[in-house]
Amino acid sequence: EVQVLESGGGLVQPGGSLRLSCAASGFTFSSYAMNWVRQAPGKGLEWVSFISGSGGRPIYADSVKGRFTISRDNSKNTLYLEMNSLRAEDTAVYYCVKDLGVVTPYYFDYWGQGSLVTVSS
Amino acid sequence: SYVLTQPPSVSVAPGQTARITCGGYNIGSKSVHWYQQKPGQAPVVVVYDDSDRPSGIPERFSGSNSGNTATLTITRVEAGDEADYYCLVWHSLNDPFGGGTKLTVL
16 A cells, blocks of 8 residues: 655744654555655645656656655655745745656545645744 | 636625636646635545545536636535635646635535
């Protein structure tokens, strides 16, 4: 059974940093691209970042470019999102999402349950 | 920039047919995927590649895509179909989601 489980969310002050992790199981992790998608309270879905199965070709939404870094450790079946210079508008539930693509984004077939990040003083 | 337009809300009586649209320039030339999100839950794909259904999704869910509009059609709507629905289109490497449509079952 495919599972993706996020961790690392919490309360952080504006300008602060946080790292999200996502532990994956039930599939060959290195064979699939992964994404982070977020959802602000009461708002729609916003794609944040993509990384290919090999860990190359990271892609970011304009709203987080230069502040967030996506990475993966295929030996640990784990995806990461390093978030720096956090702003109030980054407050959201962050979903770890498996992609059916390998090198380029395709569509998202499995989602985690999400990790809440709150940016507030 | 490319904009994906969904109606904010659609209402339908039980047993009727709901149609949720996703508009975009020449969207018919792109692959459209549809997600259902119920309150407090993660999204679930209900249609991918315009009209394919993942295993476990009822045949009542179908999709089409032509010209400037993609459509998610739900026949014989049930109370359990009440949810937010999002289209996903990789038109560029940014902002692939539509704004979402809240389906209300009257």
